[in-house]
Amino acid sequence: MSNLLKLVQIGKRELALDDDMYRDMLQQTVGQRSSKNLSQWQLSKVLDHMKALGFKPKPKPAAKTQVRLPECKKILAIWITMRKQGFIKNASDAALDAFVKRMTSQINGGQGIEKLNWLKSEDAYHVLEALKRWHYRVMKEAILAAGGRIPSNDDCTGPAGYGKLAEYYQDFIRK
Incomplete structure (x- = not known):
């Protein structure tokens, strides 16, 4: 699962979209009722729409010091x-x-x-x-x-x- 698809799924949960509302939003945004076969560009467009609806993706926590030597x-x-x-x-x-x-x-x-x-x-x-x-x-x-x-x-x-x-x-x- 791509990172964008994961973010879309998190957005669906945090915006409390039921399945019908989610599929309607997908249809309206990218013309498809499932996110399964969406391209990265389409997923990005869906994510932008979710952000406009109030979804705020949380940044990954900063990694602890990674040392190489x-x-x-x-x-x-x-x-x-x-x-x-x-x-x-x-x-x-x-x-x-x-x-x-x-x-x-x-x-x-x-x-x-x-x-x-x-x-x-x-x-x-x-x-x-x-x-x-x-x-x-x-x-x-x-x-x-x-x-x-x-x-x-x-x-x-x-x-x-x-x-x-x-x-x-x-x-x-x-x-």
């Missing part, structure tokens, strides 16, 4: 995780895009990239690393504030890296 998917995952952990108060797409612009303006000499999905791989990598550093810092502060200790890396030569600290933090907050 693996780095961008990781950025989005960490952003959502930080929101769930309470480190980010405004986790909207606009707030994420503002973060992306701020981080890319630092590496591109003041000219930031406006949207997460506009990033190229190299810029996405820099934004991802900046977000990981931020997340690391706030997890570390939360652990220390709760009286915990920061785990060491696998070689016991320094503090744990991002991945290990993130796992530790998850276990730490469950206790």
